[in-house]
Amino acid sequence: MKKRLSFYLLLFACLLLFFPSLYAADFCSVCGKEIHGNFLQNADSVIFCSKPCYEKTLPICSACGKTIRGKGLRQGDVYFCNNKCFEKTLPKCELCGKKVTTALTIENHIFCETCASFNRCFQCQLPFSNGRTLNDGRNICSVCAKEGVFLADRAERLYKLAANAVENITGFDLDPLPDLELIGIDKMKELAPLYDERIYSLRGTYHTETIKTTYSILGVQREKLHRKNRVLLLYGLTSRRIYVTSAHELTHHIIETRFPRLADDELWKQEGLCQYVAHIVALRKKFSECGDEIERYDDELYGKGFAWYIDKFGADNWHAVSQWLETMK
Numbered sequence: 001m002k003k004r005l006s007f008y009l010l011l012f013a014c015l016l017l018f019f020p021s022l023y024a025a026d027f028c029s030v031c032g033k034e035i036h037g038n039f040l041q042n043a044d045s046v047i048f049c050s051k052p053c054y055e056k057t058l059p060i061c062s063a064c065g066k067t068i069r070g071k072g073l074r075q076g077d078v079y080f081c082n083n084k085c086f087e088k089t090l091p092k093c094e095l096c097g098k099k100v101t102t103a104l105t106i107e108n109h110i111f112c113e114t115c116a117s118f119n120r121c122f123q124c125q126l127p128f129s130n131g132r133t134l135n136d137g138r139n140i141c142s143v144c145a146k147e148g149v150f151l152a153d154r155a156e157r158l159y160k161l162a163a164n165a166v167e168n169i170t171g172f173d174l175d176p177l178p179d180l181e182l183i184g185i186d187k188m189k190e191l192a193p194l195y196d197e198r199i200y201s202l203r204g205t206y207h208t209e210t211i212k213t214t215y216s217i218l219g220v221q222r223e224k225l226h227r228k229n230r231v232l233l234l235y236g237l238t239s240r241r242i243y244v245t246s247a248h249e250l251t252h253h254i255i256e257t258r259f260p261r262l263a264d265d266e267l268w269k270q271e272g273l274c275q276y277v278a279h280i281v282a283l284r285k286k287f288s289e290c291g292d293e294i295e296r297y298d299d300e301l302y303g304k305g306f307a308w309y310i311d312k313f314g315a316d317n318w319h320a321v322s323q324w325l326e327t328m329k
């Protein structure tokens with residue numbers, strides 16, 4: 001998300017005229033006292049009995065708290081003595097630490113224009129100065145890289161934990177689990193040609209392939225077909241995302257192996273159920289960033305599908321969902 005915060009500087013000057021007692025004046029506009037002798041009048045013809053009364057009407061610098069006499073700066077309804085005071089109130093760029101007059105807000109973080117143009121991390125979406133480019137071309141900041149899951153055995157452990165969570169929620173036995181593989185975004189895009197990165201982030205996919213094996217018995221060639229199911233996850237995701245994405249992909253496995261009518265139904269209805277289960281997993285584990293993300297999607301596939309299940313059954317209500325699923329066998 002990009003938002004431009006602009007600061008406008010306006011100059012104003014307080015003009016003050018002194019009138020000797022021979023001019024007629026009535027009451028002080030500040031203290032209300034009747035004026036008999038000398039008095040002061042500002043540029044708007046407002047009159048004052050004395051300098052202290054006049055100074056009470058002057059603006060206060062919102063940085064140092066001093067009364068502004070003479071020239072000052074104005075930004076909307078806020079006043080400053082000078083540029084130095086104004087700069088004290090400016091936000092700092094989170095990367096280079098410089099004060100910024102034109103701040104760019106990305107995911108609620110503030111950056112200067114230069115830093116905002118740096119490479120963005122695929123995970124936290126923020127620009128970074130410390131980080132690296134992965135083999136598949138994705139950029140990752142050093143903070144997210146530290147948390148990222150790159151090793152197969154670490155991913156496997158999280159995948160099995162997620163499988164347990166899905167079994168607990170749905171009551172289905174997931175044994176034998178589909179094989180797990182960590183892949184890059186290049187391979188992921190090949191497997192998901194409908195992917196649109198402007199709408200949602202692709203983190204995993206469930207893949208079914210039919211494998212044909214030929215063998216011969218007594219010289220006669222025979223063929224045997226069998227289905228191989230695999231879950232493919234993006235390497236470098238945080239452990240929480242590996243966990244929640246695993247739950248999503250394993251729900252595809254449940255649909256594929258147990259509910260053929262749903263598997264033949266529209267894609268949004270399948271993705272919606274997968275998001276619904278992933279959402280329960282995120283809620284129960286208190287992975288709020290993952291839960292919020294699922295709620296935020298408003299595309300025609302994930303967003304529409306998830307909203308349909310929430311409207312129909314309410315959040316975290318597997319009991320009602322499972323009764324409806326009986327009609328999808």
Ligand SMILES: [Zn+2]
Pocket residue numbers: 028029030031032033048049050053
């Ligand atoms: Zn007065």
Ligand SMILES: [Zn+2]
Pocket residue numbers: 061062063064065066080081082085
């Ligand atoms: Zn000041």
Ligand SMILES: [Zn+2]
Pocket residue numbers: 093094095096097098111112113114115116
């Ligand atoms: Zn900066």
Ligand SMILES: [Zn+2]
Pocket residue numbers: 121122123124125126140141142143144145
């Ligand atoms: Zn990051």
Ligand SMILES: [Zn+2]
Pocket residue numbers: 248249252271274
């Ligand atoms: Zn899916």
